[in-house]
Amino acid sequence: MSIYCDGGTRVIVQGITGSQGLFHTERMLEYGTEVVGGVTPGKGGQQVLGLPVFDTVEQAVRATGADASVIYVPPAHAADSILEAADAGLRLCVCITEGIPVRDMVAVKRVLAQGHTKLIGPNCPGLITPGACKIGILPGDICKPGHVGVVSRSGTLTYEAVDQLTARGIGQSTAVGIGGDPIRGEGFIEVLQAFAEDEDTLAVVMIGEIGGSGEERAAAWIRDRLRKPVVAFIAGRTAPEGRRMGHAGAIISGGQGGAAEKIEAVRACGIPVADTLDLIGETMERALEQAGLLERCRT
């Protein structure tokens, strides 16, 4: 079991003929993801990596029975690609693209609220269910199948967390990078909800950073609703106010969204927070031990 994707997920790649799309499609195929086709307007009828290319997502879905897509389309056109995926009825859409204008995402978010398509990203590394399905750009070889879910706003911090868990023999159910943009599809709470419902996920690592109040709201939700151990890490204690730290959403403004306040709020909800990055694995190990889950989680 897992969330969002598993061995049966059939994926199409929007922007498959671009250099990024092509490179990562090959990596996904190597990992064993069932990529069933691609979409690039104007290139319908071609074949790449042995996969059929279509002009539209609708055609691709009809021909391949895909239920998910991953987007490697330049920022100016990526919002349109997300809307196209939703319109074609895909269950899941994962948008890797960085730098989509915020105004475009405001409209996309409003439209998605009326349908059933779940969006991961944009500006994210995607997600992986180890041993079964990888959608996006995460490195598959550091992952290990298991029972700990990972949800993170940062790509490389997702890798760091997964790597520390794997080094301790703790496998992962699904690792989800929700992305660093101010407006995104699935947030912490939606992903936590999915982990809550997934019988195979026994505990969760949540990785946040400065900006917004998603971590605080997620922590309150965990306190009230989630009966599984959660540990957290929040990056950006040293970040200065008013400066955007790489991610468009990572900014402390008007005294809001600082790391110290977030850490305090998360701890106040009874969630252990790793003091520094190198302690994520250790903190989770201790939480699993206390919950009597460590043996089951050593996979």
Added chain:
Amino acid sequence: MKIHEHQALDLLGAYGVPNAGGAVAFTAGEAAAAAQGLPRGRLVVKAQIHAGGRGKAGGVRLADSPEQVGEIAAALLGSTLVTPQTGPAGRRVNRLLVTPAVDIAREFYLGLLLDMDSGCTVLMASAEGGTEIEEVAKHRPERILRARIDPLVGLRRFQLRNLTAGLGLSGQAAQDFEDIAQALYRLFVERDCSLVELNPLVETAGGRLLALDAKLSFDDSALFRHPDLAALRDPLEEDPREVEASALKLSYIPLEGSIGCMVNGAGLAMATMDLIQAQGAQPANFLDVGGGAGADKVAGAFRLLLGDGNVRGILVNIFGGIMRCDQLAEGIVEAARRVELALPLVVRLRGTNAEQGARILADSALAITPENDLKRAVETIVRLTGGAGR
């Protein structure tokens, strides 16, 4: 991207938001001439820098004649203003706005910004204009009125009626407020703004509303569709190192410490800075090299870090996912040779081909310390740069 107050007022004017008028000046002579062209009476000379808090720092001054405007301009131009928003180094004043003084009855705040939590634009208004809105938000949050705008239906009249009622506006002033708020929202959407603020928006003695100060910033990701806005960028307002970094496609923010950092990924870069601080030292910068960093990019990053006189050593922290650590190590060796790196360099590599990468660094005959354990890597660079407290 931020623009100057005078540019913001011009842009707002084109959308129908009235202001007090005036002219921009780059020299004392231009300032005096601008004053000659304005109606007789009291004048205000305002330093144009991309930071708030100018008034208290002496960057906004009153004058009674064009001659006096010239004198004030001569004193302000070329001077450095230090405000809470500029940092201790301050900002050099290169241009001024000369504008007529306005007889003010009441001051309001009106702003539009993105609410990350709801994914909507939010209009904020307060009858406590003229002060820092952050202070009002902190101490008297009930004094800030909000209207969340649904992107499908826009800013509605009932929302504006709620706001004018809450602010105690009626008659012509209420009508002015509604018109200005609608114009602001139209500007916000059409020009891909990330922030629009009128502070203060004033009610004059004559009962009309005017924008006396304006702050606009734009979504960098959307500038590709607004070449006219991109042309308003003032490179003098930006740290030259940040300008250089953005040309190299690096995300770089200089800080005050002594350990230079080069990391892939924004989250990991922040977490690495935090780890340095937890060891009792201070990071010199935030630097995200992004995915795929060849010798040219690494050399460019090293030059940036070395250009900071406070830097006593460099920590490279890379989690190679798609990026291969052996290729990166080759880039680091090549870059260190090219820039003749003389400071301590500790490199932590993790992920794809990390072991091969560490071997390349160790075999390079350069003074590079490979240390693939994250905590030990940070401890090593802290020790090599003089220990904690730096």
